[in-house]
Amino acid sequence: MALPPPDPQFVLRGTSAAVHTLHFSCGGPEPDVPLLFSGSENGFIHVWNLKTHRVDTALDGHGRKSVYCVETMGGKDRLLSQGRDQRICLWDLAEGRTSVTDSVFTEHVGFCRCSLLKVAQGRWLMAMAARSLEEVQILELPSKTSVCTLKPEVGAKLGMPMCLKLWQLSCGSQPVLLAGYEDGSVVLWNVSTGKALSRLICHQEPVMSLDFDSEKAKGISGSSEKVLSIWSLNEQQNLQVYKTHELVNAGISDITIRPDKKILATAGWDHRIRIFGWKKLKPLAVLDYHTATVHCVSFSDHSNPRERLLAAGSKDQRISVWSIYAQT
Numbered sequence: 508m509a510l511p512p513p514d515p516q517f518v519l520r521g522t523s524a525a526v527h528t529l530h531f532s533c534g535g536p537e538p539d540v541p542l543l544f545s546g547s548e549n550g551f552i553h554v555w556n557l558k559t560h561r562v563d564t565a566l567d568g569h570g571r572k573s574v575y576c577v578e579t580m581g582g583k584d585r586l587l588s589q590g591r592d593q594r595i596c597l598w599d600l601a602e603g604r605t606s607v608t609d610s611v612f613t614e615h616v617g618f619c620r621c622s623l624l625k626v627a628q629g630r631w632l633m634a635m636a637a638r639s640l641e642e643v644q645i646l647e648l649p650s651k652t653s654v655c656t657l658k659p660e661v662g663a664k665l666g667m668p669m670c671l672k673l674w675q676l677s678c679g680s681q682p683v684l685l686a687g688y689e690d691g692s693v694v695l696w697n698v699s700t701g702k703a704l705s706r707l708i709c710h711q712e713p714v715m716s717l718d719f720d721s722e723k724a725k726g727i728s729g730s731s732e733k734v735l736s737i738w739s740l741n742e743q744q745n746l747q748v749y750k751t752h753e754l755v756n757a758g759i760s761d762i763t764i765r766p767d768k769k770i771l772a773t774a775g776w777d778h779r780i781r782i783f784g785w786k787k788l789k790p791l792a793v794l795d796y797h798t799a800t801v802h803c804v805s806f807s808d809h810s811n812p813r814e815r816l817l818a819a820g821s822k823d824q825r826i827s828v829w830s831i832y833a834q835t
Contacts, residue, residue: 512792515827516816517560524549525799526820527575528620531807532583533557533814541809542583543818545826546574552588554600555826557816568596568607576620580631580648587633587648589613589621595635597649611651614638617667623648624673624682632698634671634684643668643686645698655701657684659694663706666690669713670728673698674721687714687728693738695746707746709736716762718771720785725749727788729759729773737788752788754781758800765806765815770831772817774801780819782831794829797821 524547533541541557550571554564569590576589584601595611611633613621619636626632630647637644637656641663645654659665666689675682683704684696691710694703710730719726724740735752758776764785765771773781780794780801799822807816817829 512794513829513831515794515796516830517828518796519543519545519555519560519826519828520824521562522547522549522551522553522824522826524551524824525573525802525822526824526826527573527802528577529803529805529818529820529826530577530579531805531816531818532579533816534808534810539583541807543805543807543826543828544577544579544586545820546577546588546590547824548573550574550590550592552577552586557828564600564605566598566605568598569594575618578623580623581625581629587621587623589635591618595621595633609649609651611635611646617669619668619670622671622673622684624675626675626682632673632682634673634686634698636668636671640667641665641688643671643684643696645673645684655698657686657696657698657701657703659703664690665692665694666713670716672717672719672726674719676721685717685719685726687717689713691730693717693726693728693746695740695744704744705740705746707738707748709738709748710734715759716774718762718764720764720768722768727762727764727771729762731758731776733757735759735762735773735788750788752783760801761803763804763806765817766808767812772804772806772819774804774819776800778821780804780817780827780829782817792831794819794827794831796827797823797825799823 528546543555552566572591586598615636621635643657670687712730717728756777761774782792
C-alpha cells in the first residue's frame, strides 16, 4: 500500500501577495544560516531564515511590480532579481546591505524568466527574452556585454520565448541554450554561433516551464495542457521526444529536477505539487496543501542529502516547505 503523502514540514506566511519564484541558498562551506529567497506579486523579495522560519530582510527594488525570478550569484550576498518593471537587478546583500548595484533594462513584457550560467570565477552568462518578440539576448555579467542575439529563422513563427535554460556539458565547453516557445516548441541554440541546432514541437500550447539534465542529455517540459513531455538530445545535437506523461489535471507552471537527478517536482494549476522519479517518470507523491495555483517549485542545495527540502510558492500567498528525502 502506498504511503499517505506527507504534510509540509513548515509553512512560511507573510508575503501578503502571490509568490512567483523561489531560490534556496543553503550550501556553502561555512555553517551559515540556510536561506530561502522568494519573489512576490507585490514587488518584494523576502529573504527567509530557515532556522527561525521568519523574514530576515525584505527587498524592494522593482517598483511594486511582480518579481518572477530570483537567483544567487556565487553565494548569499550577491543576488539577481527580475520583475514586471522590465528590469533585472543585481543586489549586494553583504554586511546587511540591501542595495541594487546594477540593473539591466530588458524591454520585454512577458513572464519569461532569465537563465544564469557561471562560466568562470566572477563571470556569468545571462539569457533573457529581448525587446523584439521572438528574440533571446545573451549578456555577460557583470560587464553587461552583449554576447549574441538569438533570432529564429524568417517564417519560423515560434512566438515569444516562454522559458530558458542555459547549460554546458563541462566547465569550458561551449554554452548552449534551451528555449521553450509560445508555439509549443523547444529549440536548442548554440550560443557561440547564434544558430539553432535543433527544434522539437513538444506541446500544442505554449511551453510554460522546462528543465534539463545534462548528464543524461534528457529534459522535461510542461504547458497549459495535461501532458508532460520528456525529450532527449542525441550525439548529433538533435532533440527527439523520449516519452510523454498524461496528467490528471491540466496546467503546469514550473518544473524542476532535484540537483541529485533522482526526482523532479511540478507546480500545478490544480493547486498540487507532484513528485516523480526522474529515471522512469514514475509518480511518487501528490502534495496537496495549497488552495490556489502553485506558481513555483524549488529544491534546496543542502550539501547533506538528508537535509534537502522542497519549497513551493502559490497564489494563496503561502510557501510550503517539505522534507521528502525519506520518501525517495
